[in-house]
Amino acid sequence: MNKELLNAIEFLSKEKGVSKDIICDSLEAVLITAYKKEPDANPNAVAELNRTTGDYKILAPKTVVAEVEDEESEISLSMAHIMDSSYEEGDVVNVNVTPKNFGRVAAQAAKQVMIQRLREAERNMIYDEFSNRTDDIITGIIQRVEQHNVYVDLGKAEAVLPASEQIPTETYAIGQRIKCYVVEVRKTTKGAQILVSRTHPGLLKRLFELEVPEIYDGVVELKSVAREPGRRSKIAVYSRDANVDSVGACVGPKGARVQNIVTELQNEKIDIVKWDEDPAVYIANALSPASVVSVTVDEAEKTSNVVVPDYQLSLAIGKAGQNARLAAKLTNWKIDIKSESQAAELANEAPAVSEVPETDDLLSELAVPAVAETPAVAEEQAADAEAAKE
Template structure:
């Protein structure tokens, strides 16, 4: 390939790939400097110039005008410099052409390698720019294969990684299954973009509601908070400033159609949609749904709440293994302690406790839930877990 053919090919491909030709020329020149130094030694200052119009390549040794000359490899005498150009003075840099005889062949090979490398880098950059915009969004991916505990899914032109800790517990991923995933991160690597996705992130549920519920998508209905235990249950609090819009009804849909589409996408994961309220008592009572709440006492200093529920609904309020109470605490941001009506009456539960600040700080939502679970068992509550689940599904 001669210089003109090379330039024509470079122009065509650079246009198709959207690469700046000057970047390619500079990269080729930098690579040819190394090739040139092999002929003249690495101690010399070498410069390679490609004519942008003709494609011809020239190699120059750069020497500084000096008097006297101390290093002949890097310096040239003032007398010799002025033979080339009488205007040179000490300190000027003189370019002496030292192009090897077979430099055309070397430059052609180098140019080809550099161009291929630059095109690959450009393609990686284009892909990265294309997928970085999908970060924190939900996309449809196709299951390709399993690598150890990870699942590799295809997102358009490239694969993404669904790591073990981002997979829904118990969910099966079969070849060519189409699944919705939340894009956690898009990283640029030497091999191209690397994408990490999730099926367990709470934002996945939020994005699915945005896709399925027009009122959420356009902002009429706002999702205030989400608490999720992937594969089991999610609680989501919704609110609308428009008094004429039923936020809960919009998200659930007619006969539960909208929420059921999302439940199906998440493999049957139960979703409780509740109305958000700026009144903490109302919000906490709603969060404990499907259990009824008789009374809520707040300790705002400790961000904790004491809840009283009917005797037959204690197990329902706490949930299987404390899940309902635990999710309610995450959703509302309040520590929750639950007692049945009888327990509350016998222990004077709602009376203010002389609890020290240190003890209050050590108390967590999980601890209060565990206490309630133990007390429920001691009181031999008749509402079994099966009954509780049945009410929840109803």
């Protein structure tokens, strides 16, 4: 029977994916529950299960005394010496109190407790496993679609892809394999509730980490991500090694790396730009594929004025302002874009500087003498005039 018990523990461990120690602890709790249903059960009893042999017994701690007054908590010195001659008064002895008929009836009564504890252990194990995968990518198979929510089978658990986290341009079919970003793992009475997303910017970041070894190794750093899910995205990358081209590493040979990500996101367009510590250069790069003539920045207000060629204005702004909007999200700067002709018109419309009137005219208008004349100066001027006449 003990061998059968060990085999059952082994089977449960493999079937439920729960460690043997957790099952043995649960079984000990079940044995105590079953024992306490017995008449005259000792309330202080504990169960002990030998993990090697499968033997189990119920032990009640009792204090060694000269005369027993309470049989539930005390044992006589003579009885203790039968167990071990080294016991003395005051020692605590674990006495085997396993009932003779302890078996089928008691085990049946405790069966539900065992099932409940195993379920709790399984739920906790699943929660611990997936809570460690928050902010990471998981791959699953779409199991069903109910009330606009997509349920993804992850093997041991089920994830929910709510409507708010779905890409508007995507369609989801039962049996389809998809990659999702783990947003949150909640612990509920029914087990772990896993919330996943297809629109989160982190999904794009993790996909590049999977496809680009340089990002995973830390040689290339992904500085920022801006997404309009299903339509277009921009990422800014920076290389810590001067010999490694950050943009080229992300694009891959013949564009293979970025194309795999585009395919996974069902043809979402991705712009890869080079990050720069100079805000003006960074903003110019972020407006790619448009070329930029000049960028002026106000670091205090985090605003910038960008001038582009006339024929590039629509490209810089993008359809419905998409390119400019993504560039602003990527750089975290407010961007004002103007064409060269618009910038020239604004420069010409600037008010001209008003001419400063002559000093004499200004002073006469104000009725203030230009120089205060002294009597000596007046006499010198009169003498000079007489000499000029002669």
